[in-house]
Amino acid sequence: MRRYVIPLMCLCFVTWPLFLLLSTHTGSNDATGLVEELTWAVRLDPSHGSGRREELDALAEVLSHAVGLENRGVIGELKDHYLFAHIGHGQSKENTRRKVHAIFTQHDSVRWFSEQKLLKRSKRSLHFNDPKYPQQWHLHNSRSPGMDINVTGVWERNVTGRGVTVVVVDDGVQYTIQDIQPNYSPEGSYDLNSNDPDPMPRPDGYSDNHHGTRCAGEIAAVPNNSFCAVGVAYGSRIAGIRVLDGPLTDSMEAIAFNKHYQINDIYSCSWGPDDDGKTVDGPHQLGKAALQHGVIAGRKGFGSIFVVASGNGGQYDDNCNYDGYANSIYTVTIGAVNEAGEMPFYAEECASMLAVTFSSGDKQMRSIVTSDWDLQKGTGCTEGHTGTSAAAPIAAGMVALMLQVRPCLTWRDVQHIIVFTATKYEDHQAAWKTNGAGFNHSHQHGFGLLNAWRLTNAAKVWESVPYLASYVSPVLKENKNIPLVPHVLELSWNVTTADLLLSGMRTLEHVGVTVSITHPRRGNLQIQLFCPSGMSSLIGATRKLDADPNGFTEWTFSTVRCWGENAEGAYRILVTDVGEETLKRGVFQTWQLTLYGSSWTPEDVAERRRLVEESQGGQFLNDNFSLPCPPGLEISEQDSYTITNNTLRTLMLLGCFAVFWSLYYTVELYLSRISSSSDLDLSCEGSSCILSRRQGSSGPRQLEAGLETESLPLCGSNDVAVDYEEDEDNVGHVALYRHQPSTTQFRLMVENRPKPQNNAIFDLQDNEDTVRHDTRDGDTNLNEYG
Numbered sequence: 001m002r003r004y005v006i007p008l009m010c011l012c013f014v015t016w017p018l019f020l021l022l023s024t025h026t027g028s029n030d031a032t033g034l035v036e037e038l039t040w041a042v043r044l045d046p047s048h049g050s051g052r053r054e055e056l057d058a059l060a061e062v063l064s065h066a067v068g069l070e071n072r073g074v075i076g077e078l079k080d081h082y083l084f085a086h087i088g089h090g091q092s093k094e095n096t097r098r099k100v101h102a103i104f105t106q107h108d109s110v111r112w113f114s115e116q117k118l119l120k121r122s123k124r125s126l127h128f129n130d131p132k133y134p135q136q137w138h139l140h141n142s143r144s145p146g147m148d149i150n151v152t153g154v155w156e157r158n159v160t161g162r163g164v165t166v167v168v169v170d171d172g173v174q175y176t177i178q179d180i181q182p183n184y185s186p187e188g189s190y191d192l193n194s195n196d197p198d199p200m201p202r203p204d205g206y207s208d209n210h211h212g213t214r215c216a217g218e219i220a221a222v223p224n225n226s227f228c229a230v231g232v233a234y235g236s237r238i239a240g241i242r243v244l245d246g247p248l249t250d251s252m253e254a255i256a257f258n259k260h261y262q263i264n265d266i267y268s269c270s271w272g273p274d275d276d277g278k279t280v281d282g283p284h285q286l287g288k289a290a291l292q293h294g295v296i297a298g299r300k301g302f303g304s305i306f307v308v309a310s311g312n313g314g315q316y317d318d319n320c321n322y323d324g325y326a327n328s329i330y331t332v333t334i335g336a337v338n339e340a341g342e343m344p345f346y347a348e349e350c351a352s353m354l355a356v357t358f359s360s361g362d363k364q365m366r367s368i369v370t371s372d373w374d375l376q377k378g379t380g381c382t383e384g385h386t387g388t389s390a391a392a393p394i395a396a397g398m399v400a401l402m403l404q405v406r407p408c409l410t411w412r413d414v415q416h417i418i419v420f421t422a423t424k425y426e427d428h429q430a431a432w433k434t435n436g437a438g439f440n441h442s443h444q445h446g447f448g449l450l451n452a453w454r455l456t457n458a459a460k461v462w463e464s465v466p467y468l469a470s471y472v473s474p475v476l477k478e479n480k481n482i483p484l485v486p487h488v489l490e491l492s493w494n495v496t497t498a499d500l501l502l503s504g505m506r507t508l509e510h511v512g513v514t515v516s517i518t519h520p521r522r523g524n525l526q527i528q529l530f531c532p533s534g535m536s537s538l539i540g541a542t543r544k545l546d547a548d549p550n551g552f553t554e555w556t557f558s559t560v561r562c563w564g565e566n567a568e569g570a571y572r573i574l575v576t577d578v579g580e581e582t583l584k585r586g587v588f589q590t591w592q593l594t595l596y597g598s599s600w601t602p603e604d605v606a607e608r609r610r611l612v613e614e615s616q617g618g619q620f621l622n623d624n625f626s627l628p629c630p631p632g633l634e635i636s637e638q639d640s641y642t643i644t645n646n647t648l649r650t651l652m653l654l655g656c657f658a659v660f661w662s663l664y665y666t667v668e669l670y671l672s673r674i675s676s677s678s679d680l681d682l683s684c685e686g687s688s689c690i691l692s693r694r695q696g697s698s699g700p701r702q703l704e705a706g707l708e709t710e711s712l713p714l715c716g717s718n719d720v721a722v723d724y725e726e727d728e729d730n731v732g733h734v735a736l737y738r739h740q741p742s743t744t745q746f747r748l749m750v751e752n753r754p755k756p757q758n759n760a761i762f763d764l765q766d767n768e769d770t771v772r773h774d775t776r777d778g779d780t781n782l783n784e785y786g
């Protein structure tokens, strides 16, 4: 019964005009003349007393009486959350507000409270006059019911991505076409190919630079303008970064990933390394640093959301675990399914796939209807957008809807919500496996289909996950031969309670495995990872076309399949060789395990799953119910490229800190030993801090010296030179991790540089792969670091 308190209340206010007629004489100072009931949502400390429900109920009762409010009980299924209503007639609203504020602010057991604003709602059904809207089956599918993103109900609740900016990192965006222009954000846009702020695509020989415009239309095409189509998040702003129309370098990619990152919330990237079934490549060191920097500092510190397509190499047996963008923990990796929910011929599988959404299939299947450029052969509208290129922007649009209802979701919250809400469905190609936390995953479909309704409802009640905890094993040197199938090389590493104590990690998010292997034919290798629960991930799939003789050099595979599971226990990898006996045996040299997760216990995960399911009725989306959101940080937007400088600055700070620390200890040690006749002077001069001893004073000065060391000024970053080693294959950088605006965590991360390769855009036209290559210079200038 209690569960419907809010929806019922809302019903009352839907009928408020009637109410108005009847109550014009109430004499309220309310401008509308309507007597509004004051209500507060109050969250009590769940650890109060023994934490039992009855005790919290009793506490709620006592608290409500103390401030003269009526306790209306638990809000829906949000345990610890109570609704208090003002019933007294004596006190004025302002007095009540003041009193409530004074008492709740001071009370230890009140986690937070907020006065509930009343939402005026009028239900409207959507009749768009856009001529192609009826053909946009991915938005509303009448031919195959259920095979759409279930977004119309979200729009009806006035959730359209308002206040959110999505940027399409691609070959430009023609922002002048009718369906883009009103939503275009010039502030978020840039052209890295020509180095100007205008991302207008260039008409090319093949009428091919329409790709970015098509992706932009899927996200934010303007509705009800009698033109073409409607975007998933048509209330959002859409920007373009033109970067794929010409040679692409690591530094350009890095700039793109952080461009205007306080304006752009979501980066939609429908491109990646070559999908030829023999490439192993990903972002190089600057691109990696930029992704990392983006999740730390982007979007006021909540983290930029990077949505990447899983790739179109299906027909070449390609696998997205060999794609560093898909593997990255910072990206939301999205695959495609056709209108029937099946895996299309071009789709790739991998253990790091988070979820899938719709795109084209083979000839009988409909493609994605979206905007197009109107240059050259374009008409401003197309029915033929295809490939995983078309899937990623749909996902980016759905994330925009989530960020509207809860702007302070962190980059990890977004991934969590996808894991918690994606839906499993039967498909003959997908091999689903239930993991230790109860989540279903398949290498083909990730955690399942994205569903805009489920995503936004969950986002609305989602409180941030605890800060990111990580564990890195030592580099495990094996140097063992890899046997031919059916024999396997089995390796294992135990992660103990003590190992996890430092970070506080209890449950997993991503699991990464970095391997170095020599092998005469890389595509013959198969690598499986088993988490402690027994959940398996095929991280290294065999690839027929991959004849590369160099094996893997510190390649990091990742899996999301152990999401939510207990982190502690034995991790095993099984390696085998499916090739012929005539080839030389490969050697498994080293590996290293990296776990990412949080302090959530398995019970916390289960509890959150329950909450997410309970929120699916729409009662919170409907209401003006809102959880408090921290404001985020003011992070200035710098025009110039700052990754290298930031990195350097952090390095210097850390270096300075280390110098300071060791000095402090030296001094402490020294002070505890020296005779009373000495004195200390610490000064920073030039590039080094000098510790000198002054002779001659005695007695009281000793104390002074001790004080001096404590108030030692931190060396200015310009005053300390930090020696940092860089070698050919291994470029280290230090990053300041900040995953929630309130939490700061330092971590040293050494990333390796993969071999230079080519880049391709995922674009399938008429179901043929017309993959276009963009050469990028692999020879990155390491000097940019220094």
Ligand SMILES: *[C@@H]1O[C@H](CO)[C@@H](O)[C@H](O)[C@H]1NC(C)=O
Pocket: 117, 118, 119, 120, 624, 626
């Ligand atoms: C609902 O909340 C939004 C923002 O949280 C606010 O702008 C709006 O005025 C509220 N609506 C009503 C009817 O109070």
Ligand SMILES: *[C@@H]1O[C@H](CO)[C@@H](O)[C@H](O)[C@H]1NC(C)=O
Pocket: 125, 126, 127, 128, 129, 224
């Ligand atoms: C679209 O525009 C028509 C008038 O052209 C209007 O009747 C209709 O309500 C509009 N639909 C929406 C969803 O705004």
Ligand SMILES: *[C@@H]1O[C@H](CO)[C@@H](O)[C@H](O)[C@H]1NC(C)=O
Pocket: 150, 152, 153, 154, 451, 453, 454
């Ligand atoms: C789709 O959205 C509607 C609300 O518009 C909701 O009632 C329904 O349960 C959703 N379906 C799924 C499968 O999530």
Ligand SMILES: *[C@@H]1O[C@H](CO)[C@@H](O)[C@H](O)[C@H]1NC(C)=O
Pocket: 120, 121, 122, 158
């Ligand atoms: C939707 O939100 C916009 C912006 O806040 C507001 O102007 C409009 O009235 C809302 N529409 C409904 C039906 O609530």
Ligand SMILES: *[C@@H]1O[C@H](CO)[C@@H](O)[C@H](O)[C@H]1NC(C)=O
Pocket: 424, 434, 438, 439, 440
């Ligand atoms: C996972 O699949 C199992 C078996 O089909 C099903 O019982 C369970 O509800 C699924 N879990 C989720 C979270 O969908």
Ligand SMILES: *[C@@H]1O[C@H](CO)[C@@H](O)[C@H](O)[C@H]1NC(C)=O
Pocket: 492, 493, 494, 570
């Ligand atoms: C891990 O622990 C198991 C028993 O708990 C033990 O048999 C095994 O040798 C350990 N493995 C390693 C690599 O330490």
Ligand SMILES: *[C@@H]1O[C@H](CO)[C@@H](O)[C@H](O)[C@H]1NC(C)=O
Pocket: 640, 641, 642, 644, 645
């Ligand atoms: C780093 O900062 C300096 C000034 O502090 C500036 O001159 C230089 O251009 C910056 N380098 C980069 C790559 O932005």
Ligand SMILES: [Ca+2]
Pocket: 191, 194, 196, 197, 198, 199, 200
């Ligand atoms: Ca330009």
Ligand SMILES: [Ca+2]
Pocket: 130, 179, 221, 222, 223, 224, 225, 226, 227, 228, 229, 230
């Ligand atoms: Ca339109």
Ligand SMILES: [Ca+2]
Pocket: 273, 274, 275, 276, 310, 311, 312, 313, 318, 319, 320, 323, 348
């Ligand atoms: Ca690929």
Ligand SMILES: [Ca+2]
Pocket: 325, 326, 327, 328, 329, 330, 331, 332, 333, 352
């Ligand atoms: Ca990823």
